[in-house]
Amino acid sequence: MSGSKSDEFVAFDVETANFDYSSICQIGIVRFHDEKPVHTFEWLVNPEGWFDEINVSVHGISEIMVADAPIFPDFYSAIRTWLDGQIVACHSHFDRVALCRATEKYNLPEIKCTWLDTARVVRRAWPQFSQRGYGLKNVSSELGIQFRHHEAAEDAKASGLILLRAVEETGITVSDWPQRVKQPVHSAGSRISMEGNPEGPLWGENLVFTGKLSKPRRDIARLAAEVGCRVQPGVTKDTTILVVGIQAEYRLAGYKKSRKHRKAESCIKRGQQIRTMTEEDFLRLLEETR
DSSP: OOSOOTTEEEEEEEEESSSSTTOEEEEEEEEEETTEEEEEEEEEOBOSSOOOHHHHHHHOOOTGGGTTSOBHHHHHHHHHHHHTTSEEEESSSHHHHHHHHHHHHTTOOOOOOEEEEHHHHHHHHOGGGSSSOOSHHHHHHHHTOOOOTTOHHHHHHHHHHHHHHHHHHHOOOTTTHHHHTTSOSSOTTSSOOBOOOTTSTTTTOEEEEESBOSSOHHHHHHHHHHTTOEEESSOOTTOOEEEEOBOOGGGTTTOSSOHHHHHHHHHHHTTOOOEEEEHHHHHHHHHHHO
16 A cells, blocks of 8 residues: 555545543544545544543543543554555544554554545635634535435545545646645635637637546636637636536436536526537647647
8 A cells, every 4th residue: 555646545544432532432533535435444443431412412422432542552453554654535634633643542553554634635725714614514514415414434435535524626636635725725726727829710619627527627728728729617607618528427326417517507597608618529629729
């Protein structure tokens, strides 16, 4: 598991027994590969401590439920196997701090990985969440991600799916997000938006991408801008072209088309002139205009 791949990351979440962050009572790990969850692990942990009724009311895990469960050191080797050397996504710093506190509690070595706070990702990927509303439950609801909140593996999976949606929304890759979250929330690099070349043959066209493209979205956007297209991050009243890439079914929240695609079709029904085309057709169009 050593070494990080551009299409691979791990999502991590824990629940705690009380306000002491080292009191981990449940661990959830989900490995993502090829833009989908491929391995899921969830364990109950005996925190060797007391349970606060507030915490129990949130996650439903009681002292009785973990009385015979292994303690944290028994899981350490497995956790390290999955996290070491990886990009590890978690929603807020809570889970990262909890893991660090638990390893310190039992005098275990620090796990070396690249932490990625998906709450910080959300604030940079979607303007409506830049200042508020970026909690895991709210964002998942807005994006159509269904999960059972406060179950460690479910929370971890939701965090990973949110990260993938942010990649699709912005064109920023998983491997580039750890650097992006260190930058200001409002940055020119947060969402793909480019002005078109006024001398280009497609000047006046306003272009939006949806779905996974065969090449990095920013590279195709740059080609589009060179021939005159103004590249927009989302469908607006000015949009004239929607380029549709591959749509991963698990991202569509039960729909057959993406949110951008559905919005474009609503605009078309109201009389807006929007041409919808595949990535292949758009790339052919770029070739023909050069």
